Amino acid sequence: MQLEVDGRQIDIQVDPQMPLLWALRDVAGILGPKFGCGIAACGACTVLIDGAPVRSCVLPVGDVTGRVTTIEGLARDGALHRVQQAWLDEQVAQCGYCQAGQIMTAVALLEEIPDPTDDDIDKAMAGNLCRCGTYPRIRAAIKRAAGNATGA
Amino acid sequence: MSRLGTITRRTFLGLAAVAAGGIAVGYYYYRKPYPNPLEDDLAEGEVTFNPYLKIGSDETITVIAPRAEMGQGISTTLAAFVAEELDVTLDRVKVEHGPPSYAYYNAAMLEEGGGFNFWDNSFTAETVRGMMGVAGKMLGLQATGGSTAARDGFDRMRQAGAAARAMLVDAAAARLGVAATELETENGTIVHTASGRSVTYGSVATDAAKLAPPSEVRLREPAQWKLLGKPQPRVDMLDKVTGAPIFGIDVRQPDMLFATVRMSPVFGAKPVRSDISAATAMPGVLKIVPIESTYGSGFGVIAENTWAAFKAAEAIDVEWGEPAYPRTHDAIVSMIADAARSGDASAMRDDGDVDAAFADAPPERVIESEYSVPYLAHAPMEPMNCTARLKDGVLDVWAPNQMPVLVRWFCSDIAGVPGERTNVHTTSMGGAFGRRGELDYAIYATILAKETDGRPVQVTWTREEDMRRGVYRPASAGLFRARIGDDGLPVAVDMRIAAQNMMASLTSRLFPSLPAGGSDPSITDGSRNQPYTIPNYRVSEIQVPLTIPVSFWRSVGNSVNGFFHEAFMDEIAHAGGIDPVEMRRKLMADFPAAVAVVDKVAEMSGWGETLPEGKARGFAFTLSFGSWCGQVVQIADTPAGIKLEKMWIAVDVGTALDPGIIETQMTSGAVFGLSAAMGQELTFRDGMVEQSNFHDFDAMRMHQAPEFEVAVLENFHKMGGVGEVGTPPAAPALANAIFALTGKRIRSLPLSKEAAFA
Ligand code: FES
Ligand code: FES
Numbered sequence: 001m002q003l004e005v006d007g008r009q010i011d012i013q014v015d016p017q018m019p020l021l022w023a024l025r026d027v028a029g030i031l032g033p034k035f036g037c038g039i040a041a042c043g044a045c046t047v048l049i050d051g052a053p054v055r056s057c058v059l060p061v062g063d064v065t066g067r068v069t070t071i072e073g074l075a076r077d078g079a080l081h082r083v084q085q086a087w088l089d090e091q092v093a094q095c096g097y098c099q100a101g102q103i104m105t106a107v108a109l110l111e112e113i114p115d116p117t118d119d120d121i122d123k124a125m126a127g128n129l130c131r132c133g134t135y136p137r138i139r140a141a142i143k144r145a146a147g148n149a150t151g152a
Numbered sequence: 153m154s155r156l157g158t159i160t161r162r163t164f165l166g167l168a169a170v171a172a173g174g175i176a177v178g179y180y181y182y183r184k185p186y187p188n189p190l191e192d193d194l195a196e197g198e199v200t201f202n203p204y205l206k207i208g209s210d211e212t213i214t215v216i217a218p219r220a221e222m223g224q225g226i227s228t229t230l231a232a233f234v235a236e237e238l239d240v241t242l243d244r245v246k247v248e249h250g251p252p253s254y255a256y257y258n259a260a261m262l263e264e265g266g267g268f269n270f271w272d273n274s275f276t277a278e279t280v281r282g283m284m285g286v287a288g289k290m291l292g293l294q295a296t297g298g299s300t301a302a303r304d305g306f307d308r309m310r311q312a313g314a315a316a317r318a319m320l321v322d323a324a325a326a327r328l329g330v331a332a333t334e335l336e337t338e339n340g341t342i343v344h345t346a347s348g349r350s351v352t353y354g355s356v357a358t359d360a361a362k363l364a365p366p367s368e369v370r371l372r373e374p375a376q377w378k379l380l381g382k383p384q385p386r387v388d389m390l391d392k393v394t395g396a397p398i399f400g401i402d403v404r405q406p407d408m409l410f411a412t413v414r415m416s417p418v419f420g421a422k423p424v425r426s427d428i429s430a431a432t433a434m435p436g437v438l439k440i441v442p443i444e445s446t447y448g449s450g451f452g453v454i455a456e457n458t459w460a461a462f463k464a465a466e467a468i469d470v471e472w473g474e475p476a477y478p479r480t481h482d483a484i485v486s487m488i489a490d491a492a493r494s495g496d497a498s499a500m501r502d503d504g505d506v507d508a509a510f511a512d513a514p515p516e517r518v519i520e521s522e523y524s525v526p527y528l529a530h531a532p533m534e535p536m537n538c539t540a541r542l543k544d545g546v547l548d549v550w551a552p553n554q555m556p557v558l559v560r561w562f563c564s565d566i567a568g569v570p571g572e573r574t575n576v577h578t579t580s581m582g583g584a585f586g587r588r589g590e591l592d593y594a595i596y597a598t599i600l601a602k603e604t605d606g607r608p609v610q611v612t613w614t615r616e617e618d619m620r621r622g623v624y625r626p627a628s629a630g631l632f633r634a635r636i637g638d639d640g641l642p643v644a645v646d647m648r649i650a651a652q653n654m655m656a657s658l659t660s661r662l663f664p665s666l667p668a669g670g671s672d673p674s675i676t677d678g679s680r681n682q683p684y685t686i687p688n689y690r691v692s693e694i695q696v697p698l699t700i701p702v703s704f705w706r707s708v709g710n711s712v713n714g715f716f717h718e719a720f721m722d723e724i725a726h727a728g729g730i731d732p733v734e735m736r737r738k739l740m741a742d743f744p745a746a747v748a749v750v751d752k753v754a755e756m757s758g759w760g761e762t763l764p765e766g767k768a769r770g771f772a773f774t775l776s777f778g779s780w781c782g783q784v785v786q787i788a789d790t791p792a793g794i795k796l797e798k799m800w801i802a803v804d805v806g807t808a809l810d811p812g813i814i815e816t817q818m819t820s821g822a823v824f825g826l827s828a829a830m831g832q833e834l835t836f837r838d839g840m841v842e843q844s845n846f847h848d849f850d851a852m853r854m855h856q857a858p859e860f861e862v863a864v865l866e867n868f869h870k871m872g873g874v875g876e877v878g879t880p881p882a883a884p885a886l887a888n889a890i891f892a893l894t895g896k897r898i899r900s901l902p903l904s905k906e907a908a909f910a
Contacts (some may be wrong), residue, residue, distance in 0.1 A: 015435065018459050026410055030404045032395030034582065036514045036533050038462075041846040042814040044533060071395030080393070087393040088256025089811065090387065094820055095393030097533040097582025099549060122855035129846060131533045131583050132223045133823025135857035137816070 004071025005030060016062025021045045023061040024070065032071035032100050036129070043128030046101035053108040054126075071100040072096075074107065083107050086145035094132035102128045106142050115146050138141060189251045190216065201316040201362035203256065204234050204309050205359075211340065214246045215236070216494030218256035218432045219553050219743050221249070221303070221388060222532075222584035223820070224815035224875040228386045229678045230305050232379045232810065235440045237313030237371060239337040240353075241377060247387045249578045281659040302809055303778070303871050307371075314369040316360070323360035355376030357897050374807070381862040382556050383812025388580065398550035398580040398825055403539040407606040409844075412612055413443065413596050415450030415621045421473035422449040425587040431467040436460030440468070441603050447592035447701075448621060452600045458612050465614070473841030475690040476699045485627070485835055489524060491650035492629035496662050497692035498671060501680040509644035513635040519727050520633045522891035523716045525901045526833040528625035532707055534582020537617040540601035541608035542567050548573040548608070549598065558662075562591050563598040585824070586704035591662070597817040615741035617846040623661075624834060625705030628675070630716045634733060635688075640728030641738060644688035649716065652696045655736050657702045680879055683743035683775055684721075700836075706824055707876035715829070715887070715901065718772035723897065724889040732771050732888065733759050736823040740773075745780050745804050745868040749773065752863050753782040754800035767797070770889025774880035779872030780804040780865075783822065783881040785858065786888045793908035794860035794890065796826070801878065808864045815862040821878020821900025822860070827851035829883035831904045856909065 003010050005028065009074070012027050019038075024030040026049075033056055036044030040055040047056045050066035074081035080088065083106050093099045109116055110123040116124070121142055130138070190200040197209035206214040217230035224883055231247045250256065317337060324342040325332040326348055336343050343350040374381060391398050416422065428440045429452065436456040443452050451468055455461035478484050481686060512516065539550040540563070547567040552560050554574045581588055597611040613621075629652035637643040653675070656668035671693055673680075680691035721727035725732040733754050742745040750773060754760070757769065766789040773782040780801045788795045801818045832849060835842045843849040883901060890907055891897050898906045 012299065018457070022457055022459040026459070028402065031397040033534065034399070034533075035401060035458075035612070038845050039615070039845055039847065042533070042852075061443075075394065084393045088389055091383075091389060091816075093223075093386075093392035094225070094390055094816060095221075095533065095581060097223075099392050100395040103328070103393065113193070125854040129826070129851060129853065131531060131585075131827075131851055132828075133820040133852065133857070134816070135823065135854045136819060136853075136860050138854065143604045 001062065003028075003061070003068060005068045006070055012061070017060050019057050020047070020059045020064055020068070021056040022059045024056065030070055030072060034097055036098070036101075040091050041126075041129075042098070043101040043105060046104040046128065048104055050106055051108060051111055053105045067128055069104075071103060074103070081107065082139070083110065083145045086141040090144060092134050092137040092138045092141050092143040094134055098128060098130045098132075099134075102130065102138055106138070106145070110145055111145060113131070114140065158737060169421060172832070183850045193251070196233065199357050201319060201361055202312045202365070204312040205238070205316050205355040207268070207316075207353055209354050209357065210564045211352055212246060213240060213340065213353065214248055215249050216250035216251045220552075220556075220578055220588075220753075221590070222552075222554070222581040224300065224817055225810065226875075227379040227388060228384055228526050229302050229810050229813060230309060231387055232384055233309035234313035236377060236379045237310045237520040238317050239378075240340045242384050242387060242703070244340055245387070245494055260819075277888055278541065280841075292625050303873065304425075306809070306871065310371050313370055315365045318366045318369060319360040319363045320353055320356055323356040324364055324588060327351055327356055327359065358571070369877055378847065380809050381811070382812055384812070399534055399582050400537045400539070400579040401534055401582070401610075403550040403579060403610060405541060408539070408608040409438065409454055409598050409604055410451055410456065410461055410612070411454045411609050412458065412465050412466055412614060413450060413617060414470075414473045415443065415448045415454050416876045417620045418475045419839070420476050420699055420788070421839070423425055423470045424473050425467065426451075426470040428468050430469065431464040433462065434464045434467060436462045439603060440464065441600065442905055443596055443599055445592070445595050445599070446664050447590075447595060450669040452596060452603075452611070454604060454609060458610075458755065461612075462614055468531060477839065479836075479839045481836040484698065484700070485524070487698060488650050489522070491694045492522070492631045493649050493695045495694040496693045497648055497651055499692045500671070500673065500676045500692050501691040503686070503690070504644070505643055506646050506688045506690040509635055509688040510633065510646065513644070518633060518638045519723060520631070520722060521525060521899055523630040523632060523719065523899045524711050525628050526835075527627045527702075527713060528705060528832055529583045529619045529622045529834060529843070530587035531619060531626075531846070531849060531851065532581070532583030532585055532587055534612045535615050536587070537610065537612040539599035539608055540594075541606070542569070542596040542598070542601040543606035545573055545873055547601070548577065549594055550577045550579060551594045551597070552579045552584070552588055553591075553594060553702040554584055554586075555591065557634055558591060559594045563594055563663075566595060566598045567602065584707070585706040586659035587623070589704055592621075592623075607665055615846070619844055619849060620841045623657075623701040623703035625711060626654060626702040628712045628716075630679075632716065632720045634724050634727070635718070636724065636728045640726070640730045642686050642724050643725075645686055645720075646691070647676075647679050647691045647716070647720075648694060649676050649679060649692065649713065650694035650696050651712065652698050653701065653715055654702050654704070654708075657699075660699075661701065674709035677709030678711075678712060678774055678776060678837055681719045681775070682717060683780075685745040686739060687744050706821065707776055707879040710774055710876070710880040711828070711883075713826065714772070714774040714776070714825075715883040718774065718830070718884035719887050719899065720879060722770070722772075722884070722891065726891075727882065731760070736771075736773060746775065748771065748865060748867050749780045749782045749802045749804050750863060753800050753823070753830060754785050756802065756861060756863060757784040757786070757800040759784060766893075766902060768889050768893035770885045770887065772884035776877055776880050777873030778806070778870060779874065779877040780868065781818070781881055782875050783887050785882075785885045787886070787893055789893060790910050792910040794893070795884070795910040796856060798859045799860070800861050801822070801875060802863045802865060803866040803872060803873070804868050805877075806866060806868045808866050816862050817874045818862045818878040819860045821876060822882040823852050823857060825879040825882030826886060828901055829886050829901055830856070830909055831902050833902050877901070
């Protein structure tokens with residue numbers, strides 16, 4: 001089957017029931033999305049499909065119909081996405097394992113709500129677990145990225 | 153296991169001899185330097201100065217940070233030690249973990265293991281600390297744990313940088329024909345100011361590495377530090393915001409197979425009946441093999457991809473044997489509680505005469521409480537995994553692990569290849585919290601690598617496997633009594649704390665042929681060694697003979713006793729009619745560092761101010777891993793439940809090497825402790841853990857996290873740890889705040905059993 005991932009067409013021959021996460025990681029070799037729970041409970045595997053955040057660990061690859069964006073497809077021409085840059089500026093990550101998922105969810109949030117309130121952030125990010133407890137800096141980074149969006 | 157058995161016995165005898173025979177026995181080994189492991193693996197044009205540093209003629213400076221990066225920022229701080237004295241900025245430096253080698257032993261970790269109070273500078277304590285440091289070198293433990301990494305590297309790695317800088321300057325002096333004293337270094341360049349001439353580190357590195365290292369080096373005074381003491385950008389941050397393949401689960405090798413394991417969820421049991429035929433016939437499955445190990449029995453499933461392996465593992469039809477411990481949760485919990493009430497106790501601290509103090513106590517001046525905490529899983533974000541390849545007599549193990557020397561030792565034994573032909577590659581870890589100090593994931597991967605004809609195999613556990621075949625924070629129960637004096641302060645406390653012996657559990661997995669007896673200081677860690685002066689003060693350990701696997705969990709015994717001790721102190725303060733913070737100031741008066749922390753966090757939080765209706769605060773303090781930490785949490789009663797609004801943390805770490813990293817570690821540790829306190833609990837049914845994934849063993853989420861304010865103090869004269877210190881006071885601070893808000897004293901974790909959180 002054909003998938004569009006990070007702007008590239010890829011052809012993968014797998015059982016259409018295989019979750020998108022494992023098709024990306026074990027078959028296509030795209031390692032940015034991480035495995036954390038396999039039941040849509042932690043957000044580590046989050047990718048965007050046509051801009052909407054999706055838990056790739058529970059989505060059968062055969063059901064994917066749109067353009068898939070992973071953390072690896074965010075940077076453009078060597079420049080980090082503004083959300084990644086905000087993460088770097090706020091020094092958010094500790095172990096880092098959840099952060100690809102956190103960043104993807106934040107990207108989707110800021111596309112939908114360019115200047116989110118704390119409440120918007122709480123709601124959007126609730127599905128992304130961070131065992132290292134980086135939440136205060138995630139919040140700061142989202143606000144920083146939002147500020148950049150409005151030129152502040 | 154025969155070869156391993158012998159080595160083990162000898163090593164332990166060695167350790168015992170050092171401890172019994174004194175410094176003289178160990179001295180020779182201690183002074184004898186280990187070989188530099190970097191010498192075997194240098195790139196073209198690259199030279200090495202010591203086990204911590206390589207410099208290439210292309211100006212690449214590589215620093216070895218031989219402690220595992222599990223999120224605590226240690227690679228940045230360790231690299232800064234070398235860079236500080238080498239006089240280069242961190243962005244000039246490439247950081248590698250380095251090979252497993254005895255050269256990177258961790259002495260600080262063993263030094264704290266001697267069972268002495270941290271502040272006790274008496275001759276015996278100092279001697280034992282010194283001896284245990286020697287034992288660390290002999291055992292070659294390149295371990296990451298116990299919040300010791302920075303303390304351990306502080307002198308050695310700065311000396312490594314300073315010595316190399318001196319050699320580079322000497323080589324430059326010879327090249328330029330001037331005296332070394334006329335030269336200055338400047339971020340990788342050596343300058344002769346008088347003539348304006350300069351050479352780079354890379355251009356003189358080869359000459360410099362040939363020189364003998366200086367016999368003495370002068371380290372910079374803290375006032376001259378350019379990097380240390382200031383927040384540094386983390387060296388791993390870019391990789392982590394771009395999803396780089398740095399974790400164990402991201403290892404990819406040519407021709408690699410994928411696998412998973414299905415191990416007995418009844419600890420210590422074997423399959424009594426099994427049928428693997430349906431699972432073996434599933435698409436993508438190559439082989440299902442039995443696994444027998446000291447960690448458990450079960451099956452390994454080797455497949456073409458991880459998902460196929462997961463599905464086949466689930467399809468194995470198997471019935472497990474009986475547990476050697478009670479089958480039900482209630483029976484397990486009762487065993488621990490009964491032990492706290494009436495089991496044989498040994499006193500680990502015994503000041504004054506506790507029995508006499510209680511004998512004549514008027515009943516209305518005595519309070520008694522029972523406390524308990526549950527078993528807990530570590531649940532790091534990256535599930536257990538490991539990749540192994542056994543080919544042409546060489547074993548390669550790619551493992552996110554905290555114990556590379558032990559991984560090499562055990563895996564080479566299983567594979568039947570010598571240690572010199574076993575390469576352990578330590579990857580970044582998606583969290584660890586103590587879990588990756590165990591070896592099960594590496595042992596299983598090595599067993600499966602023997603089945604794949606030389607092809608590498610990546611073994612990834614499901615989250616369910618990770619949670620239900622863990623090695624847990626032991627459950628514990630405490631019986632606490634206090635006699636309150638006329639001034640409201642306690643005159644006597646008696647603390648009986650019961651739990652499984654963690655060291656015995658660990659020994660049964662690693663060295664099953666060794667007898668495991670003796671005391672386990674971690675049972676009382678955080679209760680027996682707190683900086684309080686109470687005239688009659690007894691803390692006793694009671695061992696519970698359960699065989700559920702237990703292990704190190706972020707802050708170890710302090711995670712249990714921090715809660716018991718500090719919630720009980722709050723009860724005492726309330727019973728005595730004294731403000732809890734004021735009571736601490738009085739009882740800690742002999743420990744100025746502790747009082748300064750209490751004062752600081754009280755000031756930051758405005759402790760004592762009148763709060764609006766429906767809000768309240770709780771305070772707690774724990775000294776752990778050599779750092780003094782006080783926390784105040786403010787909560788609010790909301791229609792959705794109790795909301796954590798803000799937490800203030802003051803911590804004295806002695807010397808703050810990187811205030812930015814310390815701040816994030818305090819927050820991280822507190823979130824970890826609050827997560828457990830609010831909602832985490834493992835329960836048992838039919839001898840198996842019932843919880844299996846984040847839906848029934850969750851942790852704090854974004855909307856539950858309070859705002860944090862952290863102050864880092866440097867009053868104490870010794871450097872303390874950072875990575876675990878924020879965890880112990882978090883649970884009691886919250887429980888005490890709930891008491892202040894609702895009048896309900898919750899003595900059993902998780903708090904969610906009796907309180908609703910927003
Ligand atoms: S791995 Fe998909 S949500 Fe956890
Ligand atoms: S940074 Fe470690 S889980 Fe989020």
